[in-house]
Amino acid sequence: MVISVKKAFFVMSGLALVLMVSVLLITMISSPVFVATSSPENVVANIIVPGVCEISLSSNRLSFGSILPNSNYSANVLVSDTNGGNTGAYINIYGSNWIDVSNSLIHFSVTNTIWNAIAQTSYTGTALTAVVANTQILVPGGSSANIYFGAAVPAGQAAGTYNQTITLLNSC
Amino acid sequence: MKVSTASIMFSLIILASVTMIVNAGLGEIAGDLNFNVSFGSTQSQSLTVFNTGSLPITYEAILATISNVPNEPTPIITINPANGTLQAHQQQVINVTAYFPPNQRVDPGLSWTGLIEINEISNTSSQSGGVLRVGVAKVISVTSASQEIRVIISSSQPTQQQSPFKIIYESVGAVVIIIVLIAVYYIYMRKRENREKH
Known part of the structure; x- marks a missing residue:
């Protein structure tokens, strides 16, 4: 069997053409085939319980009775701070000046009130200020902490009935 | 009149329950608010307060303190709503927004700390002594961030997997x-x- 060079070239060219067309067709039809991931038939329930803190006081009043000018009351007037939450909270505190209820122009300084984490038999503690301060007294979640107050009246203070507002804040 | 031990115990339990309910009060979700604010932008976060008691609580929310950085403007903090009433067993989300005053440049990397307090508003009394007011407080911090342009490219196409066939x-x-x-x-x-x- 004698195959001419021309015929062999023609056959080889034809085969090459077939191969190229095949590759082209394969490329065209081989578009990506994707299958969506099927999720399992489970429902996951999720609850997030946040940390919370609360504040409740044993009393909404502090009474020091009568204090003579240039005298004081020991830091032993108890206020109990209860935190009904599940996270510990620090007691923050500040107050206003002592003001005569019948004449607001008569007053004396907020710093004449002191607080202490421990009951005292004397006028000992940290002076209250008008700026909020962290007492560093921790009230654990679901528990209580005590804070004790004392007061002093400056020398020469006019007779009268004086009032002060003390703000206690639990912070968590 | 005979009073049984059981009835006394029942009365004590009722009294204790009433006391507990009356004393329950204002609370907050724990955690500080940390703001990262660049000049010219604002950032908002929220805090949640709630009333565990059986009586409504009227409250006011104020920025009690914020620190000062010398020669730098102090960030402006807005609180919304700044007051309201919490009904029994109700919670309230309070939005806090921080931004710097316009037209005042702020160096990045500076920090301010402050305290937001949510106070229960109660009637004052003319009796002598100290009137105690209760509330909850939230520590906030504001950090000045550098201005930057962020390009976020995200794809919403669901996760797909190539077929093994x-x-x-x-x-x-x-x-x-x-x-x-x-x-x-x-x-x-x-x-x-x-x-x-x-």
Whole structure:
């Protein structure tokens, strides 16, 4: 069997053409085939319980009775701070000046009130200020902490009935 | 009149329950608010307060303190709502927004700390002594961030996985196409040869 060079070239060219067309067709039809991931038939329930803190006081009043000018009351007037939450909270505190209820122009300084984490038999503690301060007294979640107050009246203070507002804040 | 021990115990339990309910009060979700604010932008976060008691609580929310950085403007903090009433067993989300005063440059990397307090508003009394007011407080911090342009490219296409049969399908398809084309070409060549012979 004698195959001419021309015929062999023609056959080889034809085969090459077939191969190229095949590759082209394969490329065209081989578009990506994707299958969506099927999720399992489970429902996951999720609850997030946040940390919370609360504040409740044993009393909404502090009474020091009568204090003579240039005298004081020991830091032993108890206020109990209860935190009904599940996270510990620090007691923050500040107050206003002592003001005569019948004449607001008569007053004396907020710093004449002191607080202490421990009951005292004397006028000992940290002076209250008008700026909020962290007492560093921790009230654990679901528990209580005590804070004790004392007061002093400056020398020469006019007779009268004086009032002060003390703000206690639990912070968590 | 005979009073049974059981009735006394019941009365004590009722009294204790009433006391507990009356004393329950204002609370907050724990955690500090940390702001990262760049000049010219604002950032908002929220805090949640709630009333565990059986009586409504009227409250006011104020920025009690914020620190000062020398020669730098102090960030402006807004609180919304700044007051309201918490009904029994109700919670309230309070939005806190921080931004710097416009037209005042702020160096990045500076920090301010402050305290937001949510106070229960109660009636004052004219009796002598200290009137105690209760509330909850939230520590906030504001950090000045550098201005930057962020380009976020996200894809919403769901996660897809390539089919394991893809390669088999493609291989079979390729073989079939090659066979068909070779066959067509072979038939064509045979016809051409026959034509040339004749």
